[in-house]
Amino acid sequence: MAQRYQINEGIVIRRYELPSGDVIVTLIGEHGKWQAKVKKGKHIGGNLGKLSLFHDVTAQYYRKAEDNLAILTQVQLNGALPNLSNPSIYPYAHVLAELVDQLTVDVHIGEDIYKYFVSSLRGLNTEANPASITIIYAWRLLQTAGLSPRVKSCVVCGSSDLDLRFDVTLGGVTCKACNRGMPISEELLADLQSIHSSSVRDALNRGLSNPDEHFRLLSRFLAYHVTELNSLATLKLMVSA
Numbered sequence: 001m002a003q004r005y006q007i008n009e010g011i012v013i014r015r016y017e018l019p020s021g022d023v024i025v026t027l028i029g030e031h032g033k034w035q036a037k038v039k040k041g042k043h044i045g046g047n048l049g050k051l052s053l054f055h056d057v058t059a060q061y062y063r064k065a066e067d068n069l070a071i072l073t074q075v076q077l078n079g080a081l082p083n084l085s086n087p088s089i090y091p092y093a094h095v096l097a098e099l100v101d102q103l104t105v106d107v108h109i110g111e112d113i114y115k116y117f118v119s120s121l122r123g124l125n126t127e128a129n130p131a132s133i134t135i136i137y138a139w140r141l142l143q144t145a146g147l148s149p150r151v152k153s154c155v156v157c158g159s160s161d162l163d164l165r166f167d168v169t170l171g172g173v174t175c176k177a178c179n180r181g182m183p184i185s186e187e188l189l190a191d192l193q194s195i196h197s198s199s200v201r202d203a204l205n206r207g208l209s210n211p212d213e214h215f216r217l218l219s220r221f222l223a224y225h226v227t228e229l230n231s232l233a234t235l236k237l238m239v240s241a
């Protein structure tokens with residue numbers, strides 16, 4: 001049976017090698033997330049090198065009728081953001097890639113998630129303040145996936161007489177009367193309100209008060225509402241070292 005070749009594009013967000021030696025890559029593009037296999041012994045033309053994490057590629061592939069995983073035959077590198085492989089940047093890019101991967105497990109990806117992911121990687125590539133970039137884009141990706149926290153009024157009763165507390169399980173801040181959740185600083189509350197009411201650019205220009213406190217809240221929020229991200233645990237070790 002003749003094989004029918006197809007073309008697709010995307011940014012590599014995950015790759016792993018099977019015991020067989022075949023390599024599975026996950027890519028995210030404008031039209032969604034897709035997976036493909038590079039067969040062992042077919043690593044011709046530097047295909048695997050081109051399929052490094054965060055590379056933007058166009059790939060030719062075919063599918064066998066009985067096997068729905070695309071098999072890559074040729075890979076063309078459209079662009080790589082060189083600073084993302086820098087050890088001080090890479091862990092942050094990894095957090096955003098893992099988050100995007102998790103946010104698109106069940107739902108068909110919106111184009112917006114892809115767009116925000118691309119601009120977050122470009123931002124990280126500038127090497128200016130990777131922690132703030134990661135936090136602001138992580139909240140924006142969550143918002144795009146419909147998982148925004150409530151930060152302007154109490155998540156229990158709707159009062160705007162806010163206390164400095166954030167209830168991770170309920171997904172938002174609480175008021176003085178309801179008074180539940182983890183304590184947060186005044187600066188963190190102001191940052192969250194800014195992130196959720198302004199553009200990414202404005203939030204980045206404004207800056208964040210205390211990235212460590214942000215990461216603590218973000219990782220609890222993700223663990224409850226999405227999943228625990230391995231990359232975030234790695235990042236915490238790096239930041240606290």
Ligand SMILES: [Zn+2]
Pocket residue numbers: 154155156157158159174175176177178179
């Ligand atoms: Zn309340």
